[in-house]
Amino acid sequence: MILKETYTLANGVEIPKLGLGTWMIPDGEAAQVVRDAVEAGYRHFDTAQAYANERGVGEGLRSSGLARDEVFLTTKLVAECKSYAKAKALIDGSLQTLGLDHIDLMLIHSPQPWAEFREGEHFFEGNLEAWRALEEAYEAGKLRAIGVSNFERADLDNLLDNGAVKPMVNQVLAHVGNTPFDLIDYSRSKGVLVEAYSPVAHGAALNNADLAAMAGKYGVSIAQLCIRYCLELGLLPLPKTSKAAHMRDNAAVDFVISDADMAALNGAKGDTDYGAANMFPVFGKKRQAESAA
Incomplete structure (x- = not known):
């Protein structure tokens, strides 16, 4: 069962191969969502300071009945944080908000502040400052990765x-x-595990007739096909849902996609319409044009 399988990070820390994304899940609902996911077998949860639901996610983990070392939690520094002092304060802030004594994985959410996402500036100095704070917290044991x-x-x-x-x-x-x-490929060559957020294209894939036909061949849903696709590539998918039934379905991916079908999926192209999510920088039309270039 995929929920019991793990990847091993470069520092030896094990991370479950499938996680639950919590973007756009309100803080007041997050605790119950986490508890439902734990009951479904999930042990890996992904949140962020920008999601404004760390409090609820932390409450869900603390009230889940599981020992702290049985769950893996990821959170992220806000994209606008490009200084050592601010990052240091925000790391401690997340620990306090989550109500936990350590975080399993903490990320810089974006190389650019969202308002300047992919507009040419890389913020190299600011990212190094934020990274230095993460390194310090990692060495102190506040962060496991x-x-x-x-x-x-x-x-x-x-x-x-x-x-x-x-x-x-x-x-x-x-x-x-x-x-x-x-x-x-480049990330992997440097020993960096790649996680895939929005593996179902923020729901847009569910409207794809070609994916529906292929999923039918395997007797699975489009979402299951998309999640399995990421796993076949050695990625760590983070499907987001607040519904217990969908959580269970998203984890029922113990099937194998044929080489021919993987080749077809690898070569799939298209200007994905992310619907309402187009307003967010990572899904916006400008970003899609860059990806296709």
């Missing part, structure tokens, strides 16, 4: 070349039709 999110090759190289600790994870937008193979 550290990494990044939405980092391109140049952003990774900045930390690899100038940091004291190498990033262990790069969490990126990856799904059928938008899989950054070059970045995945």
